[in-house]
Amino acid sequence: MxxxxxxxxxxxxxxxxxxxxxxxxxxxxxxxxxxxxxxxxxxxxxxxxxxxxxxxxxxxxxxxxxxxxxxxxxxxxxxxxxxxxxxxxxxxxxxxxxxxxxxxxxxxxxxxxxxxxxxxxxxxxxxxxxxxxxAAPALDRRIWRVVGTPLVPATTEGGPLTGETVAVKDLFAVAGQRIGAGNPARLAEASPEPRHAAAVEALLGAGAAVTGIAATDELAYSLAGTSTHYGTPPNPRAPHRISGGSSSGSASAVSLGHASLGLGTDTGGSIRVPAAYQGLWGIRTTHGAVPRDGLLPLAPSFDTVGLLARTPGPLARAADVLLHDVDGAAAGTGRAGMLAGAALRTVPGLVELADGDVAEAIDAALRRWAGSRRMERAAAIDEAAHTAWLGAFRTIQAREAWQAHGDWVRVHEGDLGPDVAARFRTARTVTAEQERRAREVRAVAAEEVRGRLGGGVLVVPAASSVAPLLRDSAAGGPLIEAQRERTLRLTCLAGLAGLPAVTVPLRTAAGLPTGVTLVGPAGSDVELIHLAAALEETP
CATH class of the missing domain: 3.10.450.50 (Nuclear Transport Factor 2; Chain: A,)
Incomplete structure (x- = not known):
């Protein structure tokens, strides 16, 4: 120079x-x-x-x-x-x-x-x-779209979340702010929101403050976190590897210590995958249990509100807040003691869908947990049926994604990253008849998955691999798409059945973060977190 x-x-x-x-x-x-x-x-x-x-x-x-x-x-x-x-x-x-x-x-x-x-x-x-x-940037656009100290203060003092700070995924309405959904063109056209989303309002009312609005994969239609427009959020637990999406910014903010809670969504794994990649605790809540008012949809049949945290305590407290209405009544949280004595149930073939290092970490966790919980094997899933279930999930998701965003995408396809644009091109072709048949398959799949619970909790890999290296992770590239395919075979099970899923962080023998998901009965959300925490306290 x-x-x-x-x-x-x-x-x-x-x-x-x-x-x-x-x-x-x-x-x-x-x-x-x-x-x-x-x-x-x-x-x-x-x-x-x-x-x-x-x-x-x-x-x-x-x-x-x-x-x-x-x-x-x-x-x-x-x-x-x-x-x-x-x-x-x-x-x-x-x-x-x-x-x-x-x-x-x-x-x-x-x-x-x-x-x-x-x-x-x-x-x-x-x-x-x-x-x-x-010198660190004043604002890391890979993580945050807008940030404050705080951006929105808590609306109460002395609540169960007093002292907690929240990174809000850029799909939730925050009063006075726009929803960008991970895309600069959409952000430029958006108007400020008149009120908070229901989930944001609940967290503020419990004493938490909003630190900022965090990055998301475009329109939440990804699992990688590799943003074409803003850059890939960092993964401090696995440097030089991707963060996982689509709740990518919320996960990175929590992992880096910028916030203690990440508010995100999980349609096909967008809480569970970043939690696994970054060694975080996460929950995908029972479908429909947390109000989605003020949330930009992707596929309402599967969209759920989710949370991320570094430890299970704040995760459980925040989930308890979201799963109760303003009068304190339970909102689909099920009966107390649903998981008392519940066995941990593995499904033959599911752990084998993950890479060897991930499977070994899960097997080691199961050996630890066997001393405190009964272990059972559920019936295997026929491979052809499993493929059909995943196909039904993707068909319904695509059809609903196009219904939600098709008008905008027609005008702005050139403003989308290559991977998301390709998904919307496919979504555009899905017919009403294909959706109808997919919903029939989905009904069977939901019944089959719920049946495998058998009064217990299913143990499922949270992702098929550890976080891929950044250098191998071009948006829409073959490695990312192959990982997405295998991971969706695992994550779609809870989505098809509308069940809560808690991700427990694990580590591979090489020290890389990974995770295992506990899938419980509908309404067992908070109890499922406590069960997971108790298992990890097992010597």
């Missing part, structure tokens, strides 16, 4: 004088690295990083281990932000190692710092360890 801030090689006259010992050849290698970084010269950058599995690069998003992982990250990010070096400090660490600390200024504003441990080998100086820090 030139002294005037333009791109290109780092001009010698623009280089600050390094402070510290003169280490032969080191600064030549440092400036070669800086020139290559600004030019996005990937071969040179690869050559200047030490080969092998022990090389480290860290930043606010997480740690990359090994030359291959670092190279892959650089190849997928599209270059580093333009910057100038304003100060360099050098410290020798013996004959073969040295530390270089560089203070940087981004041309877009803000200062940063880069710390590198260089190692001298036969091939010259190479970076063995690097850490990069830049």
């Amino acid at each position: 030139s002294a005037d801030g333009g791109s290109g090689p780092v001009a010698a006259e623009a280089r600050p004088v390094p402070h510290g010992p003169d280490v032969p050849g080191l600064m030549d290698a440092f400036w070669a690295y800086e020139t290559a970084l600004m030019a996005d010269d990937l071969p040179t950058l690869d050559a200047l990083f030490a080969p092998g599995p022990d090389t480290l690069r860290g930043d606010a998003a997480g740690l990359l281990v090994g030359h291959e992982a670092i190279s892959s990250f650089r190849g997928g990010r599209g270059g580093a932000p333009a910057r100038r070096i304003v100060r360099v400090e050098v410290r020798a660490l013996g004959e073969r190692h040295a530390v270089v600390v560089a203070i940087t200024e981004l041309l877009r504003g803000g200062r940063g710092q880069q710390t590198q441990v260089w190692e001298r080998s036969e091939g010259g100086w190479k970076v063995a360890v690097a850490h990069v820090a830049v």
Whole structure:
């Protein structure tokens, strides 16, 4: 980069004088690295990083281990932000190692710092360890559409949620704010909402404050969280991996500690998938138990209000608030003690739909839980029937999605990301007769799923895999679509039957977050959370 801030090689006259010992050849290698970084010269950058599995690069998003992982990250990010070096400090660490600390200024504003441990080998100086820090943005558009301190204060003091903060998915009405539904064109046309959605009003009335309106996948018609327009929300529990959608921003806000509760929706897994990918607790509530007033629909036959939290306590308290009306009466929460003595029931073949590392984590959890709960095996689901059930779910979802948004999509298809646009093109072709037949299949599926509960709780993987790597996760790409297909085979079961589902966070042997879902009888929502929490307290 030139002294005037333009791109290109780092001009010698623009280089600050390094402070510290003169280490032969080191600064030549440092400036070669800086020139290559600004030019996005990937071969040179690869050559200047030490080969092998022990090389480290860290930043606010997480740690990359090994030359291959670092190279892959650089190849997928599209270059580093333009910057100038304003100060360099050098410290020798013996004959073969040295530390270089560089203070940087981004041309877009803000200062940063880069710390590198260089190692001298036969091939010259190479970076063995690097850490990069830049000024955080005032507003991370990947996570938030609008944020405040708070955006909306609680309407009561001393309620069960006093002190809790909420990230509201950008599908819920917040008075005075617009609903953008993850799409800039829709946001530009939207008008401010006159009143809060029922779920938002309930949380505010219980003492929680709204921190902000969080990102969502476009019109909630995705499970990945890979926004074409705003960028993929970060996943701090699994750096450099996707966040999971469509309640992606709410999940990231909770995982990062920006909010203690995430208010989202779950139609086909949009609470359960981000919970699994980010190691969070989540609940998809019994269908229809929480009012959907003020919620932009996707597919009303399956849309449910859901919640995310880092621990089960706040999740249970918030769910209890949402599942009661303003007079404190139960709103479809079922009878007390529904799950007393309930067995944990596995369905042969379901865990096998997940990748091996996820299946192993679930098996380990079941072995832990076997000491406190009776284990049973439910009847297997015929593969052809399971495929038909998923087809019915997708047909009904598509038909209702087009009914809800088709008029807008006809005008704005070019404003949609490729994956969501493709789904709406398919949805447009679904006929009333196809929907009718799908609803017949759905009725059978719902009865079959409920029958497999047998008075107990079904154990189902929350997602078919751990969160895929960002570099492999192009919107509409084959990997994401294949993962979506397998995951929907798991998540559609609770959706078809309208049942509550609580995601319990687990970890794979490699330490990556995953999750298992407990699916309970209709109305067992809060009790299901308490059961899940008790299981995880099992030694």
